[in-house]
Structures are given as C-alpha cells and as structure tokens.
Amino acid sequence: MNNGTTKSPAVSAKRVADAVPWNKHVHQRRNASDWVADILIWALIILIVLVVLYPLWFVVIASISDQHLVSNGSVTVWPKGLTFAGYVRVFQDSRIWTGYRNTIIYSVLGTILNLVVTLPAAFALARVEWKPRRVILFLFTFTMYFAGGLVPNYLLYKQLGLLDNWLVFILPGAVSVWNLIIARSFFETSIPEDLHDAAQIDGLNYFGYFMKIVIPLSSAIIAVIGLYYFVGHWNDYFTGLIYIRESGLQPLQNVLRDILLANQTNQLGTGSGGQNALQNQQIADQIKYGVIMVSTLPLLVIYPFLQKYFDKGVMIGAVKG
Template sequence: MASATVSPAVKKSGDEIPFNKHVAQHREPADWVADIVIWVLLALIVVVVIYPLWFVVIASFSNPAMVSTGKVTVLPVDINFGGYEKVFSDSRIWIGYKNTIIYSVVGTALNMIVTLPAAFALSRVDFKPRRVILFLFTFTMYFAGGLIPSYLLYKDLNLLDNMWVFILPGAVSVWNLIIARSFFETSIPEELHDAAQIDGLSFFGYFLKIVIPLSSAIIAVLGLYYFVGHWNDYFTGLIYIRTDTKQPLQMVLQNILLANQTQQGGAGNGGQSALQQQQLADQIKYGVIIVSTAPLLILYPFLQKYFNKGVMIGAVKG
C-alpha cells in the first residue's frame, strides 16, 4: 500500500501567508547601521563594567611600583604576590574567614527556614489574616527603631558581643518574603493541593513534599541573596562585637588595611621607604578586595541557572 503524502492546504482568499523563517528578511542599510551602533554600545558598556574588576585582579599580583606608575593596564607586570603574603600571614584572616562562614551558613539556613513557610502561608487565599500580617511585615521596611533603641534591645537580649547578633535580628528579610510569596502564588498550581488532599497529605506534608521540591529556583535566589548579605555584613561587627576572635572577615580586612596605612603614615619623610610602604599598602588593598569577594565569585556560577530563572518570577503573566 503506497504511503500517503500530505499535500499543502489550498490557500483560500484572505488566508495569511505563513512566515518562512528560512527566508532572510530584507534589511535596509539603516538596519545594519543600527545593529552596529547597538553592538558597539553594548561592547563599551561591557568594557566599562568588566575592566575595573579586571584591573583590581591584575593589580593585586603585579609589582606595586608598576601599578603606581600606571604601567599596569591590561596584563599584569612583574608578578608579585607580596600583598597576598602580607594578608594571609596575618592569623586573624583565618579567624575572620571561619567566623564569616559560620555566620553566613547558619544565618542563611535560619533565613530559609523562617522565610519559606511564612511566604507560603501568606500566599494562601484561605489564610484570612494574611493581608494584615503582610501589612505588619511591610511596615517594618519603612519604619525602624533606629540604632540606639536597637543597641539597647540587643543588650537586654544578651546579644552584644555574641555570634547570634549576626543571625537572629535579620532572620527575615521582608523583601525576600514578598518575592517568595509572589512565587508561590503564581508558580504553584492550586490543583496540586487538591490532589495532595485526595492522597491524604496534610498541609505541612504538602509543603514539604510537593511545594519545596518545585521551588528550587526561588530557594537558590533567596539563598544567594541571604548568603551575600551575611558575607558582606560589616556594620554588625563594627557596632555590636568587641572581641577580636568573633569579628567577621570584613572587619578583619578593614583592620589589616588600617594597620598598613598606619605603618605607611608612620614612615614619615623616609623618602623611598615611605613610597614603598604606600605602594605595598595599595597592593594589600587590592588583595583584600579579591580575598573578600573570591568565595562569592566561585559560588555564583553554580547558582546562575537558578538565579536567572528566579529573578524573572512574576515578570510574565499568563
């Protein structure tokens, strides 16, 4: 039996002619000029954003004398790791790393444990007081007690000079709570809850076994937001921590910078010695930037695919 072939449909009057993607569209010279201008502008923007970061990287292990004289532009010159040696020779750097890792990991875990259930509860239409509770959450975004009342409160709670001062006061970010709530409202179909009830799942079981596995994108985004916030937390250590062994990495790096600037200033009018001290201080400054940001730069590529998906939450409405 001969195989049947499907013949193209006969076009009727008024039918649209289908677009053939294989046929190149006719482009005017003005279109090519516009494309070139756009690509040139994008390339310039990329250079403006990337070059300062690249310069910090190459300046951190180039000869500081070459950096100060402007001979380091695109590639490192006379590779010198003196700045890194000075930074890592200070034992406080390892204590700061340990403290910051602890604060960031424990703090992020607590943030997720608190934020996700709260956001899911506020996303439920059958939860009647959700609008009032969300208003109270949002109110705290615009009005706060201030530094002195916060200090007195933390003192009464015995949080001063305590690692929990980095973790407990910021257990919930209202902005992240709103993002997670929007995700649960728009991305988790209500039919899943109905099916879970038929299968005998409790509300808590539905959240743990169905909602959480479907929320990898928002979990990655919020986790990255919270982790970066804890990692860069400088103000808390400055105000509420007095013991050196409890200081986060950002405070340790600041102390190293201040110590080298003091040494450079104490060199007085020593001529060449003072100049060398200043150049070394500048190299240490670049090294400190790399040391403080390298872990986040290493972590981000592994979360990028989830991050790109998560930041688009709510952008398209079906």
C-alpha cells in the same frame, strides 16, 4: 479521480508552513538598516560588558603587579612586574583564617535559618484562604520603612545577651521582608492552585503539600533568595563593628578592615616623605587590592553556578503573565 495534478495535503501544508514569515526555516532578506542595527546593538552590549568587567579585572592585575607601575599608569590590561607581596602580607596575619572560618559559619547557618523562616512564611502569606494574611503582610512591610534605630537595637541586644555572641550575626536578621515578598509572589504566580486541589484529594495537609510539592517546584526561587541571604551575611561588617568586641568572633570583613587600617597607620607613621614613604604607600595599595580580592573571590566563584536561576526565579515571581 486523481489525474496527477492534485497535490497531496502533506505537500500543501509544507508549502503553507514555508510561506509563514515567522517560520524558523525561512531566511528573510536583510537590508542595510538591519545590519546597522545589529552592529550597534552588539557594540553597545560589548561596551557595557567592558565597563562592568574592567574595574574588577584591573583590581586583579593590580593586586599582582608592581605598585610603582600601577601608580604611574603602566598597568592597564595585563599585569607587569609580577609580585604576590600583597597577598603574602595579608595571609601572614593569622586572624584572617579565623575570620574566614567565622564568616563561613555565620553565612551558612544564617542562610539556612533565613530559608527555614522565609519560605514557610511566604507560603502562608500566599494562601488566599488565610484571612489575616494582608494584615500580617502590612506589619512585615511596615518594618521596611520604620525601625528603632541603632541605640534601641543595641540596648535590646544587650538585654537579650547577644553582645559578644556569635548568634547576633544570625538571629536578628532571620527574615528579610524584601525576600519574603519575592518568595510570596513566586508562590502566588508560579505554583498552580490545581496542585493543591490534587494534594487535598490525595489526603495531604498544608504541611505535606508544602514539603512534598511546593518546595521541589521552587528550586529557582530558593537559589535566588538563598544567594541574596548568603551575600548579605558574607558582606556584613557593621554587626561585628558594633556588637562584637572579642577578636575571636570577628568575621572576615572586619579582620580585613583591621589589616588595611593597620597598614595605612604604619604608612602614615613612618615619616612625611622620601623613598621610604613612597614604598610604604605602594605596599599599602597592594595590600588594599589583595584585601578586595580575598573578600570577593568566594562570591565570584559561587555566583556563576546560581546565575541561571535569577531570571527564572525572580522574574517569574515578580511578573504576572
């Protein structure tokens, strides 16, 4: 018989939940050591962020500041003597637009080919029932440590007709073994095998399972390795330096390098001192900062949209829970 003193199960459960120390509604008392630890952690995080971001910010403000003020240390946090002379000189060269066009083509087509080759290969190497996978993975990994070298590669590309051919930026690097291993680990650890069993019951073969189930569930790793590939193509200047002689096929990095070297050569050839030499040096420095911004700005714009996939894509594929 209920005499009014018996507590309902709901009330008892609520009091038990409130007593649990990890309950999010419970505000634990914080002592002085907790506050000191939080302050030190936040101070360390802010310091690391400043150390990482300040060099980039300095390049930005230096590229639009008076180089005389930059050289004497007056420019530290905000631009001074605002000028865009460096960017004007960079963009006055018509080759830069050709370089931008070439680099965008090489980066986009190259990244598409990389994903088309890497993802199916990684999926095949992740299938336990495929017996030769360990041998083939060993052969892939072997190439990470041993390669033919520059001269054999040059002779090979010459025999294949890739010299002065835009395909040299795309075909030779069709797959990165490192990205292949990352994608393979992702498929092994993040795609449940039960999905394959269900797909077989529904009548899907391996190709249908890969295209209709695996790929839609792999957007994170696709974004991650796709950005890796894109950045690699965008920053590639060595290929154009060694295998390309035709100026119309040069990527942006090589065009910017030529502009920078040309202005440094002009600065060295104007004389050994005086006001003109100082002005030429300042112009060369401003062009240098402008070249850095022109080459990195597109990647800085793209990266924030894909950054959220990094932890989800790489860490899930790299760590077994």
